Amino acid sequence: MISGKARELHFSSLVFDTHSDSLGRIVDDKEDFGTNTLKGHMDLPRMKSGNQNAQFFAAFVDSERFTVQEAVKRANQYFDAFDNLCIKYPEILVQAKTASDVVRIRKEDKIAGILCVEGGHAIVDSLDVLNNFYSRGVRYMTLTHNMSNNWADGIQDEASNDAIIGWKKSKLIHENNGWLKYETRHNGLTEFGRKVIKEMNKIGMIIDISHVARKTFWDVIETTNKPVMASHSSAYSITQNPRNIDDDQLKAVSKNNGVVCVNYEVTFVSNQCNQETRKIDIWKQDEIKKLESTHKIGSNTHQEYLKKINIEHNKLSAPLLKQPIYTEIIDHIDHMVNIAGIDHVGLGSDFDGSRTPTGMEDCSKIPLITQELLNRNYTDQDIRKILGLNVLRVLEDVTGL
Ligand SMILES: [Zn+2]
Structure with missing residues (x-):
């Protein structure tokens, strides 16, 4: 299935995946990620076998499971789990905080792991908490999950308003019983939301616009002075799921010198x-x-x-x-390259948070993407950009060297 040429190219490349929910398996199920778990989409041995050698690990604070009071504690549980994994397997996984860390760790033939936070509600409306997350090594934050938080609208709220394909309206969860509230709609970002964007620009944390409402996206583009990232979103023109990025957004990310990383979830790609x-x-x-x-x-x-x-x-x-079959992932890459350009597309599997197409059962199958890109006549340098160099550039632009 994989030619010698594809193998050589793939295994000599930086392969930078921008979204994995695997830390949840470590925190909740106490899985030993350093062994072949035979579960989920990823573990360190399978990352090695697929040469997935740079990885953003998400701290996803599920707002339907955790109260405001629990949110920061939960985020820290993920960070601790990641730290412990690095301590336990120092020959395999090393924490990266900058682009040059990623390059150095890659040269040592180890996996570069970077922390990120999925869902801006986890900062509990505090720039101090945001800064604490940064000091733990968090280098991107997804502004919202599907539902809105106190300062930014999520795509689920907007989609239900516009009835794009009839996502159900978000639940009304009130603060007085300790839960985050979602009933507020802001028409994009609030004043505080814009402050969060400016603070992220200042400290060097990438703004992730996956999951946000369209209006939030445009407010971000207007406010940020650094490149943005869609860490796990596919192309809306191909699959009309509101979680996907439309062509106007692709063009805007291109102009912003950011990157959109394709999500492998079957209902996003097919x-x-x-x-x-x-x-x-x-x-x-x-x-x-x-x-x-x-x-x-x-x-x-x-x-x-x-x-x-x-x-x-x-x-x-x-x-x-x-x-769905895995080549449909590459259909999205093709479209995104056509609209945004070769410098603005990357890989954002959503492994351990998605249902993947046939042929892409886990991260050991990633070389198939390189093979399919070669089959479609991408040059070696273009493939290296998609596999990781574009994301590395955005990381460098935002966090510095
Ligand atoms: Zn997500």
């Missing part, structure tokens, strides 16, 4: 899969609504029927999720 699974999701939502109108929530019969709905939902969606 339009057919996205549309068909969406229909099944809507069916499920309707069934649950019907059930709630006839049975008391939490009652035995409610629980029993809910279980049946979930089983049926899984049965219907499983074959659809298997249909």
